[in-house]
Amino acid sequence: MAIPRSGPNMSAIAAALGVSAATVSNALSGKGRVSPELIERIRAKAAELGYVPSLAARALRTGRTGVLGLVLPDIANPLFPQIAQAIENAASNAGYGVLIADSRGDVARQTEAINRLLERGVDGMVIVPRRGTRIADVGCPVAVIDTPSTPGNTVAADHWDGGAQMGRHLSSLGHRKVLLIGTSASSNVQNDRIGGLKAGLGAGVECEVLWIEKVEAAGGEGCPLGLAERAEAGFTAFAAVSDLSALRALTELQRAGIGVPEAVSVTGFDDLVWSPVVTPALTTMRMDMAAIADLAIAALIRAIGPEGEAEEALAGRVASETDRVPMQLVIRQSTGAPYSGGTPNSHAQPPIKPTAGEHKS
Amino acid sequence: MAIPRSGPNMSAIAAALGVSAATVSNALSGKGRVSPELIERIRAKAAELGYVPSLAARALRTGRTGVLGLVLPDIANPLFPQIAQAIENAASNAGYGVLIADSRGDVARQTEAINRLLERGVDGMVIVPRRGTRIADVGCPVAVIDTPSTPGNTVAADHWDGGAQMGRHLSSLGHRKVLLIGTSASSNVQNDRIGGLKAGLGAGVECEVLWIEKVEAAGGEGCPLGLAERAEAGFTAFAAVSDLSALRALTELQRAGIGVPEAVSVTGFDDLVWSPVVTPALTTMRMDMAAIADLAIAALIRAIGPEGEAEEALAGRVASETDRVPMQLVIRQSTGAPYSGGTPNSHAQPPIKPTAGEHKS
DNA sequence: ATGCCCTGATTAAACGTTTAAGCACGCATA
DNA sequence: TATGCGTGCTTAAACGTTTAATCAGGGCAT
Known part of the structure; x- marks a missing residue:
């Protein structure tokens, strides 16, 4: 039955101009030897007729589907x-x-x-x-x-370098005890980021890795990560290797009355959609x-x-x-210098208005 | 030059069996008249040779690309x-x-x-x-x-009905002053959801719509929405028509020291990835x-x-x-009965541990 | 004037499939 | 025995493109 294709084909152009189909093909593809004037005439005719090449035919002939x-x-x-x-x-x-x-x-x-x-x-x-x-x-x-x-x-x-940049950022803010949060230990990307973080934080910084997958294996999906206890134990920064984990950390800490970034800092990775709009907006690493x-x-x-x-x-x-x-560090409001007086937990959330979010230029 | 396709074609099968290519085509497509035994032999041969039909050729002939x-x-x-x-x-x-x-x-x-x-x-x-x-x-x-x-x-x-379901949920919890949060007033989906919400909340509930687009037009992208003031003004529930806005609301309220769901409730739409893992986990509507x-x-x-x-x-x-x-209401921890003593704002976030997230079965 | 190359075009085949049309044969009916 | 018909297969064309091979003709050197 052969459903007729909508538009004209090369033969139509060829017929209209009194030339052969091969010439039309050569003209349009610029491959064979066709005189410049004829090329122009063919181009014009093709445009006039609204010619659209058949990708299927081309694929069949060339073996390339595009x-x-x-x-x-x-x-x-x-x-x-x-x-x-x-x-x-x-x-x-x-x-x-x-x-x-x-x-x-x-x-x-x-x-x-x-x-x-x-x-x-x-x-x-x-x-x-x-x-x-x-x-x-x-x-x-x-x-x-x-x-x-x-x-x-x-x-x-460069996930490793991204981790290193973030590590240096936190280290330079003065953090000395950092919890690294990952989802799955079998992810190459996450391992690289964590490796970079450790390197960037440097030898003087104590750090520990928390794999969410393991916590959930025990507590069920979506269970609390116990970050408030970590804060009490002296961790002043929570560096997640994904914005999703960072968001989870941020809300869990906020919910426990721990101020971010006054008491502890939280960082993520990937600059996902919500990162700029949560309060406080997430400091994160962006991929290009x-x-x-x-x-x-x-x-x-x-x-x-x-x-x-x-x-x-x-x-x-x-x-x-x-x-x-290279990855790019995006500093927003979720990181700051660690609180230095009293225990972090005693530093309850202030009744202040949230800081303004970044304004894109 | 014609790049040779990897596998065998119909002719190869036909040749191997001493039949015509057309018969192979008919046998494999089950269209023409081919004897059952031959069909079986052709099928077997095709499998043996690892025959894969050329979608390009089929597309060219039939006009269907699949x-x-x-x-x-x-x-x-x-x-x-x-x-x-x-x-x-x-x-x-x-x-x-x-x-x-x-x-x-x-x-x-x-x-x-x-x-x-x-x-x-x-x-x-x-x-x-x-x-x-x-x-x-x-x-x-x-x-x-x-x-x-x-x-x-x-x-x-059914976005409208989804809104209605959510409205009834909030209304039945006892909320009587609700802020509806949308992104863009030009979205049909969001308007339907808001319409449904209003209907579901019923005539006895006071509600107002906040379009984020308008707020941002004045305050810049990612600017605060001023929800704490709304809470002080007596709004006890914040119903966003997208989980992204809901998340924004949740973190802004939490950050201001307003407990969710003790002081105010927050709801979203679409059950996006983060909804089950934030604290408190978001009550939302899911599409099928x-x-x-x-x-x-x-x-x-x-x-x-x-x-x-x-x-x-x-x-x-x-x-x-x-x-x-139909949409499905997913009740999690971000909704509850409105706080009934004192002003919502005076009800600061409790030092309690976050409630456990839902555990998927 | 003959041979040669270069240019600008044409012819024809091929890609692998689908499908209308045709053909040979056996079987039943007249 | 001739007619007709259904079955099972083949032949051949077509889909629209690309491309190798070919060809006609003109300019130029021999």
């Missing part, structure tokens, strides 16, 4: 919007479409998702792997966004997602190559050396 | 993960791929995004429109997810995104149709009557 796959560990992850937006933008600037696939935190589903994309003929894919997963060789160019310490990684924020996405897409496109001949050599991982993109 | 587009007002929206995940899941169950397009909150970009998807030959698209936008006729089946009161909407959560996505995809597939002949009739909007999916 589509990239984006595989995410869990779309429900709050960081996802930033990633997806940046990747979509970078890809679309490069003329590629983005097909999404969610692995829902499951390794089996991750493989399945990758296969679905492969069947759809994506030219390459960006994979943000599930924590601790190593991506096996796929049948197409792949860019992995995880953390520089992950083997086979392509491009990532746009830069990361640009690098990932550029690497992918390089690997896809202009002709696909040397693909064999590049088919596996896209780059040998990971590109590290 | 890909749906997902157009979002702003990927950075915190609600987006839920939507994308649900749509991706529903589509992939139905054998469709999902191409994303971000309109970045911009109407012009929204049109542009739609066109990009169209050029890529999507079979249909799911559009979550930018606030207040009406989707013009596109050249393919479209499912609009907004709110039932939007003309041309296809499927949506999976159901919404299933309905949207089902409607789309119905409109795409088995043959595409009657497409003319359905090309515009997919359904005449909007499917309303």
Whole structure:
């Protein structure tokens, strides 16, 4: 039955101008030998007729679909919007479409998702792997966004350095006993951030790591983390490696009547949507997602190559050396110098008005 | 140069079995007349050779790509993960791929995004429109997810009823003066929720609407909303129409030393990631995104149709009557009976331990 | 005047599938 | 025995593009 495509095709343009379809193709792609005047006439005619090339036909002929796959560990992850937006933008600037696939935190589903994309003929894919997963060789160019310490990684924020920056920030404010809060000990990203934090805080600072996953294994999901007790025990700063944990810490401390930042400081990571609008606004580390996405897409496109001949050599991982993109410290109102008189807990929340949030320029 | 596709094609199977390619096609699609035994042999051979059909060739021939587009007002929206995940899941169950397009909150970009998807030959698209936008006729089946009161909407959560449920919840707790908090007065979804809230609260309850957009126009982004003053003025409940605003309210009130839920109650909408883990955990309304996505995809597939002949009739909007999916009230710790002795403000945060969060079963 | 190369175009095949149309054969009916 | 029909398969065309191969013609050197 063959559903007729809406618009005109190359033959229509060719017929209208009395030339062959191949010439139209050459003119529009700029590949063969066509006289400049004719190229112009063809361009004009194409525009006049509202010609739109059939991506399907092109894909069939060239083996290139012009589509990239984006595989995410869990779309429900709050960081996802930033990633997806940046990747979509970078890809679309490069003329590629983005097909999404969610692995829902499951390794089996991750493989399945990758296969679905492969069947759809994506030219390459960006994979943000599930924590601790190593991506096996796929049948197409792949860019992995995880953390520089992950083997086979392509491009990532410099999580370690981000941790170090935050560590120095807290240390320079005078904090000497800091609780580091992570979600899962199996996350490479979180481990790198924590490593950086420890290094940035320096040898003179006492610190301890709290893994939420372990606390919840005992107390159930969403259970209290017992941060008030930690404050009483002398911790003056709570450095979470994710804004979600930071928010959890902030509200738990506030709720216990411990003032932030007067009594203790709280910091996060990733500058998620709520960070600028909570009270006090969260001091956090921001990734340059746009830069990361640009690098990932550029690497992918390089690997896809202009002709696909040397693909064999590049088919596996896209780059040998990971590109590290620096993170940026965003100082807001949740950090300050540690309270130095009395116990932190005695320093109840003041009846002051909340400080004004940052005003974006 | 023609990059050779990896796997075998129909001709390979046909050759191996000594039959024609057309028969293979018929056997695998179950369309033509092929003997049961031969079908079985062909199936087996296909599996043996690891045959994967070329979607490009099929698309070229049939005019169907098997890909749906997902157009979002702003990927950075915190609600987006839920939507994308649900749509991706529903589509992939139905054998469709999902191409994303971000309109970045911009109407012009929204049109542009739609066109990009169209050029890529999507079979249909799911559009979550930018606030207040009406989707013009596109050249393919479209499912609009907004709110039932939007003309041309296809499927949506029953935002009004959700508001009503929340209103009744607050009213039954005894609240008689409630501040409704919205972001933008131009959002149909938010207006519906607020309408429902007012109705659910009933005539005996005094309420006022605070639009954050207006406050920020004067005070700058992220500025304080002045909720402590509202509490002093006798408001005992703060019902936000988004969890982001609710979180903002919660932290601002906590920071001012006003106990939630002892002194005042705070409620949100959408059950975003952080809602269960903040202290106190947020009482909120949850959408059944999976159901919404299933309905949207089902409607789309119905409109795409088995043959595409009657497409003319359905090309515009997919359904005449909007499917309303009920919302679900999730009661957590941020709501309670209003404090009845003294002024709310005098009831400072108690030095109690935070209550335990909900434990998922 | 002949041969050669360069330019600007054309022709034709190919990518892998779907599908309308056709064909041969066996079986039942007239 | 001829007619007709349903079954099971084949043939061939088509979808719209890209691209290798070819070709006609003009300018230039020999």
